[in-house]
Amino acid sequence: MKEWGSFDTITKGKGVWLIDSKGNKLLDGVASMWCNVWGHSNPELVKAITNQSKKLQHAPLFNLTNEPAEKLADNLVKISPGMHKVFYSDNGSTAMEIAIKLALQYWKNIGDEKKTEIATLKNGYHGDTFGAMSVGFVPEFFGKFKKQLFSTIQFSVPNKYRIPKGFTFLDYQNHCLENIEKRFTKNSNIAAFVMESGAQVAGGVMIYPKGFQKKISNLCKKYNILFVLDEIATGFGRLGSMVQYDEQKSIPDIVAFGKMLTGGYLTMAATLTNKKIYDSYLGEFNDWKHLFHGHTYTGNPIAAAVANENLKMYKKNNLIKKIQKTSKIFEKFYQEISEIDIVGDIRHKGMLMGIELVTSKKKKTPIHPKKSINKIFFEEGKKNGIYLRTLGNIVMLVPPLAISEKELDFLLNRTIKTIKAAKSKLVNC
Numbered sequence: 238m239k240e241w242g243s244f245d246t247i248t249k250g251k252g253v254w255l256i257d258s259k260g261n262k263l264l265d266g267v268a269s270m271w272c273n274v275w276g277h278s279n280p281e282l283v284k285a286i287t288n289q290s291k292k293l294q295h296a297p298l299f300n301l302t303n304e305p306a307e308k309l310a311d312n313l314v315k316i317s318p319g320m321h322k323v324f325y326s327d328n329g330s331t332a333m334e335i336a337i338k339l340a341l342q343y344w345k346n347i348g349d350e351k352k353t354e355i356a357t358l359k360n361g362y363h364g365d366t367f368g369a370m371s372v373g374f375v376p377e378f379f380g381k382f383k384k385q386l387f388s389t390i391q392f393s394v395p396n397k398y399r400i401p402k403g404f405t406f407l408d409y410q411n412h413c414l415e416n417i418e419k420r421f422t423k424n425s426n427i428a429a430f431v432m433e434s435g436a437q438v439a440g441g442v443m444i445y446p447k448g449f450q451k452k453i454s455n456l457c458k459k460y461n462i463l464f465v466l467d468e469i470a471t472g473f474g475r476l477g478s479m480v481q482y483d484e485q486k487s488i489p490d491i492v493a494f495g496k497m498l499t500g501g502y503l504t505m506a507a508t509l510t511n512k513k514i515y516d517s518y519l520g521e522f523n524d525w526k527h528l529f530h531g532h533t534y535t536g537n538p539i540a541a542a543v544a545n546e547n548l549k550m551y552k553k554n555n556l557i558k559k560i561q562k563t564s565k566i567f568e569k570f571y572q573e574i575s576e577i578d579i580v581g582d583i584r585h586k587g588m589l590m591g592i593e594l595v596t597s598k599k600k601k602t603p604i605h606p607k608k609s610i611n612k613i614f615f616e617e618g619k620k621n622g623i624y625l626r627t628l629g630n631i632v633m634l635v636p637p638l639a640i641s642e643k644e645l646d647f648l649l650n651r652t653i654k655t656i657k658a659a660k661s662k663l664v665n666c
């Protein structure tokens with residue numbers, strides 16, 4: 238932390254650009270923490286916020302409701318196959334806390350006291366609160382709290398770049414799935430399987446092989462385990478489809494959305510459940526089947542109004558189609574990026590790319606300098622007019638979803654320059 242000294246102050250945002258107090262312009266290469274959709278200061282989204290803020294700024298969603306939140310719930314259920322009801326919160330971590338609680342309490346609501354364990358994938362990330370940390374586990378982030386986290390059953394994700402000796406990639410996928418099934422057959426206490434949908438993002442941009450997620454969802458059905466998906470970073474078009482589980486043909490029991498829900502303008506998240514889960518909470522008052530969970534800003538009308546406008550714009554602008562076309566620009570740069578001698582692997586899907594840096598292409602040793610890779614990339618990126626953040630040894634490219642082809646071309650060209658410039662600094666420290 239000490240290495241940063243002070244931070245630049247961002248005073249304005251316009252389109253894909255962030256502008257600091259000295260007038261420097263940086264292309265927002267991480268969509269302001271993976272949530273920006275239309276760029277900054279979009280007039281339609283700003284108007285939705287100002288219009289709603291003149292009518293009702295906040296009112297409780299306890300015993301009451303409000304129009305924008307009701308409308309948003311309808312909109313979310315419409316785009317999410319198999320889902321029935323929505324539970325609001327203010328950020329992705331809380332949406333996942335709710336998902337975990339809903340899944341655990343479901344079994345109690347239907348009178349099964351034994352199902353209390355949670356299965357997950359290794360290296361998942363679901364947020365920074367204790368429940369979310371427990372169901373994920375990126376060692377660098379959470380290691381210091383390991384003792385305080387509740388235990389989960391963790392399974393490997395097949396990583397094409399690091400296939401264990403003696404396996405083909407397909408063998409390894411099957412091996413991972415067999416391990417899951419073996420455990421399921423022996424343990425009838427598993428309440429839920431929690432995983433990111435489509436890819437693990439913070440855990441190193443691990444894009445699942447085709448069919449992997451679907452097979453896990455089928456195993457969950459076969460062994461009577463709830464299937465809980467986290468689409469906070471991967472839904473809403475990030476991986477090229479509106480709802481990633483739809484593309485993966487794996488309808489969950491519970492799913493969480495966040496980040497891009499409001500276009501990246503206000504803080505809001507949503508946890509959706511199917512009818513089976515919802516109905517289990519409908520007991521009489523004295524049955525105590527209610528979910529005791531609520532946040533102050535749950536269902537905030539301004540956040541809901543901007544989320545509704547955001548969804549309207551997805552449709553009006555055919556955003557998913559546009560993303561599918563624009564994201565092809567990434568492919569144009571595969572060759573040039575992979576030729577850089579510290580680049581070990583490129584992982585890309587839709588509007589997400591992870592570039593893994595290694596000290597040796599042959600040994601695939603992750604680059605691990607004494608100095609902060611993140612700071613080196615931030616500084617070199619800034620010289621090149623782009624805002625970049627790395628996660629460990631992975632350079633993350635997560636641009637605003639509506640970025641133009643020309644702007645994405647610029648981001649990729651400048652990223653290549655940045656990696657080349659950072660190289661000497663990374664190798665010499």
Ligand SMILES: Cc1ncc(COP(=O)(O)O)c(C=O)c1O
Pocket residue numbers: 328329330331333362363364365433438439467468469470471495496
């Ligand atoms: C997959 C996933 N789930 C949950 C979260 C937590 O969201 P938030 O930072 O809004 O709490 C994140 C954040 O990056 C995420 O990537």
